[in-house]
Amino acid sequence: MALAAGRAMLMRSGVRLGTQAAARGGNGARRFMNHRVVVEPNTVPGVAVIKFKNPPVNSLTLEFLTEFVICLEKLENDKTFRGVVLTSDCPGIFSAGLDLREMCGKNPAHYAEYWRAVQEMWLKVYLSNLVLVAAINGTSPAGGCLIALSCDYRVLADNPRYRMGLNETLLGLVVPFWFKDTLVNTIGHRASERALQLGLLFPPAEALQLGMVDQVVPEDQVQSTALSVMTQWLAIPDHVRQLTKNMIRKATADHLIKHQEADIQNFINFISRDSIQKSLQVYLENLKQKKH
Numbered sequence: 001m002a003l004a005a006g007r008a009m010l011m012r013s014g015v016r017l018g019t020q021a022a023a024r025g026g027n028g029a030r031r032f033m034n035h036r037v038v039v040e041p042n043t044v045p046g047v048a049v050i051k052f053k054n055p056p057v058n059s060l061t062l063e064f065l066t067e068f069v070i071c072l073e074k075l076e077n078d079k080t081f082r083g084v085v086l087t088s089d090c091p092g093i094f095s096a097g098l099d100l101r102e103m104c105g106k107n108p109a110h111y112a113e114y115w116r117a118v119q120e121m122w123l124k125v126y127l128s129n130l131v132l133v134a135a136i137n138g139t140s141p142a143g144g145c146l147i148a149l150s151c152d153y154r155v156l157a158d159n160p161r162y163r164m165g166l167n168e169t170l171l172g173l174v175v176p177f178w179f180k181d182t183l184v185n186t187i188g189h190r191a192s193e194r195a196l197q198l199g200l201l202f203p204p205a206e207a208l209q210l211g212m213v214d215q216v217v218p219e220d221q222v223q224s225t226a227l228s229v230m231t232q233w234l235a236i237p238d239h240v241r242q243l244t245k246n247m248i249r250k251a252t253a254d255h256l257i258k259h260q261e262a263d264i265q266n267f268i269n270f271i272s273r274d275s276i277q278k279s280l281q282v283y284l285e286n287l288k289q290k291k292h
């Protein structure tokens with residue numbers, strides 16, 4: 001998505017770009033702040049840390065997706081940066097996945113706009129020229145898991161309460177083919193068959209065993225580990241690493257690019273069904289009621 005299109009989408013969504021601020025931290029480093037995504041240059045040269053800050057659960061709203069894509073585009077266009085660590089500012093939650101309210105009780109035009117934003121976010125992350133390392137410091141179901149799976153490397157906090165996986169079937173949803181492809185590319189065909197049909201959410205030890213994450217470390221070491229892993233990836237010259245990444249990922253991304261409009265139409269048709277709307281409402285209601 002072109003930056004201009006993203007800005008237009010932000011405007012349509014009622015988000016004022018004027019609220020974005022550039023400040024200087026104690027070490028003089030620039031720190032870009034949006035509403036929902038905070039970008040901090042870190043102590044490792046050439047590396048930024050993106051923190052998701054969309055409380056309470058970092059759900060992927062249209063506004064969040066737009067800000068996230070714009071942040072990544074800015075970092076890609078700024079040649080000072082070669083790598084980005086993705087992490088969360090919301091305690092215990094990396095991301096709760098797609099925002100269910102964006103898919104519930106809205107009209108087809110909204111569903112189309114939302115789904116395009118989800119697609120564009122995935123393409124941006126999956127094909128990024130930057131090295132992306134996910135520092136997963138919380139639970140990451142469905143769309144949250146997709147973001148992590150689309151990075152080049154995943155470090156997960158060793159907390160048995162944190163779960164990770166594509167749980168769409170538990171919500172009465174069919175997993176989109178490109179979510180499925182991303183998982184298959186990471187953990188293989190057989191493990192994906194089981195994980196996707198049963199909508200399994202895995203605790204850290206199982207996620208590591210499956211290859212869904214590359215490392216599990218104590219919670220207070222997630223970001224520092226991600227940054228030290230980054231150093232290893234940045235030792236490789238950018239152009240050869242980028243060409244290699246593209247060679248491996250292009251076919252998967254091209255599959256969506258080729259069918260992008262049909263995928264949007266399938267999403268609208270599917271999500272607009274009465275039965276699906278009802279399942280989503282019940283799921284949201286259950287989330288609310290579990291508190292009482």
Ligand SMILES: CCCCCCCCCCCCC/C=C/C(=O)SCCNC(=O)CCNC(=O)[C@H](O)C(C)(C)COP(=O)(O)OP(=O)(O)OC[C@H]1O[C@@H](n2cnc3c(N)ncnc32)[C@H](O)[C@@H]1OP(=O)(O)O
Nearest residue numbers: 059096097098099100101141142143174266267270287288
């Ligand atoms: C013919 C076939 C064709 C096929 C075509 C295919 C088309 C494609 C179909 C559609 C595909 C859609 C793919 C979907 C992907 C997704 O990502 S769906 C979202 C999945 N996410 C979840 O299941 C997570 C749900 N949330 C939780 O489990 C918990 O909230 C949590 C993350 C574990 C955190 O728990 P806790 O800290 O206890 O907080 P809560 O009290 O539960 O939540 C706080 C408030 O946040 C609200 N909320 C939570 N998650 C979401 C969300 N994803 N979206 C929106 N809102 C969310 C929750 O309701 C609480 O709200 P309040 O009660 O108002 O405070």
